Amino acid sequence: MHAALGGVIDPEIRKPITELDMVGGVTAGDDGRVRVDVRLTIVGCPASDRIERDVRDAAESVAGAGNAEVVLSVMTPEQRAALTERLRGGRARGNPFGPGTLTRVIAVTSGKGGVGKSTLTANLAVALATRGLSVGLVDADVHGFSIPGLLGLVDEHGTAARPTRVDDMILPPVAHGVKVVSIGMFVEPAAPGARASSTAVAWRGPMLHRTLSQFLTDVYFGDLDVLLLDLPPGTGDIAISLGQLLPNAEVLVVTTPQPAAADVAERSGVVARQTGQRVIGVVENMAAMTGADGALLELFGSGGGEEVARRLSEGQDDPVPLLASVPLSVALRRGGDDGVPVVTAEPDDPAARAIEQVAAAVAARPRSLQGRRLDVSVR
Template sequence: MPTREDILEALKSVIDPELKKDVVELGMVREITIGEGRVDVMISLTTNGCPLRNHFVVAVRKALRGLGVEESGVEFDVLSPEEKAALQKKLGIQGSLPAGENVSLIKNVICIGSGKGGVGKSSLTVNLAAALASEGKSVGVLDADVWGYSIPRMFGLGAERPPVSAERKILPLESQGVKVMSIGFFVPEDSAVVWRGPMLHKALNQFLDDVEWGELDYLLIDLPPGTGDVSMTLAQLLPQAQFLLVTTPQPAAQKVAQRAAEMATKVQLGLMGVIENMSGFTTPDGERYPIFGDGGGQDLADQLDLPLFGKVPLTMALREQADAGVPLVSVNPDDAAAQAIRHISRGIIASTPELPPILAELPPLMPVLQNEPKGASLPMA
């Protein structure tokens, strides 16, 4: 059997994806128990509901197998407030460590973006969410396009104000079986949001930390145009998120989407695949006109070595239902665009299988007790 020093050296390969350092340097290796043919390791997490538990289990066991240890166990506890404060000081982190207890029950986070506006990200997000819900999945949508919020209107939610629970958590509104959160619920419908980076960061943090999302199979995040503050903030808050690229067929959109992919790689968001939207205009009679050209989505997928999940045509019904506030897939599943979106939703499900059985061995998540209720800065009812 390896020695404790051998094990600590091997565990330096286990990196915390949020803090970008190994668990030994971070002081997160609480205990090492060496038994007869077995090694057990206890890792201290920054929060009891850390969404990255499975990452640590897999990485620790891989490191131990490299030492010839085939039978191992991984357990968790939580850093004390004093230990977290010391870790923050050591790392030079201002404010709180990456939290995550409120998103720990979300299995898959998918950021939907393109790097530019006008490619139909929001209508695609809404219809994908409804399609995933119709497949029996629990789904939430976060409208991260703070300046150009349109998700509430597309779900027919208008200017309703979300309620607040007794625990001071914002309860997302629901439409078509999808939980929805947007800055549009907190400002007058036609108001312009004029914010710089720090305000954006704070708002997105609240949408994740102070919203009671509950258990979700998928949280879809509608990104704004560009490759700046919002994407970097989400990468910091949700290091397990994946990036789904949307492009139209023409080279101009394809090139911008390629830059968005580069941004995602730089901030360490996983690239999931490509969707070609507005893939020709399909008339009610079924005729197709490639008004934006052909093949851009496949070209982008080939360049990035990613799967092309599908090609969604532009139809009159797709636009009409976005304005009517009811996702097209919910009311007209036979429309060409609805059929393509449903096909894409099934591809997403196939590419995000259930978490491996190793999670069944983990202790159940328990709520983190706070010394005092945490308020929210967003205006509440």
């Protein structure tokens, strides 16, 4: 029975319930029936129905159909505290993505808004998860959050899915295999009946820094292969905070083919370097698309991605590559509107193939501590 219950995964924490001490006991009767006591993490756990169903199915696979009873209760405060400590690996509460982490932290940035950076980030996250990697995504674009909608984590009213809180630990919603957190999951509609997504967040530097820090400290992502951050456009407070909180982050710069966009995109890469981060590539979005007659439509010009890569490569030991040119795509736009990324909805679309090219380049870079400055001291 223990082995069968070990196959039941908590859908929010993504670990077996037996490892989480959620099984309070198993009692077998003389008539062959079994009772399984399950301790949920919190009152009103949104995953309770699924957990109860999965536990019943697992128990009946051993005891036989109709021979299992599942009784739900809630963990005591002491049990919850022990759980959060276990999930943190016994480490004190803090940022788990510092210099000693094996998780690859990749910030996606752009010099200006409107270049499709968030759409690219959402699709890249899903493409990496589809490759079998454990992926987390932080929507750090506090003023212009859009990741929940792009990944389908909103209801018909535009209200984003709410994370579950276990004491001081936040369990992020999961979409398309990606663990996601966004300020859009915490804001309330400005007025009754209004769309939550229309709420404006008017914060300045200290509040922005604290929010990003809390996302990194309080959200339980588990052991990630890759953590992506969708940064706001430009070189403001969040970009500077990122350099302070995640000095070992790598940076992808997104631009369009337009020369004016390339000029400002370069600046975001320069600021990243000034804060100690490494620019690992440039992605050109809204590149030329092929029309029905086979002709190329260069709506935003051409050459911007190559120019940004060339400029950011100057004076560097390792050149900054242009990883891909993502063409204009109706399917890419439609996927963003529908909350179904194009890389899964229409993987043969030219835009999806270009994003897969970026994912392949990112996935090919192994997790390693080589070349990093670690926070250790010799006594």
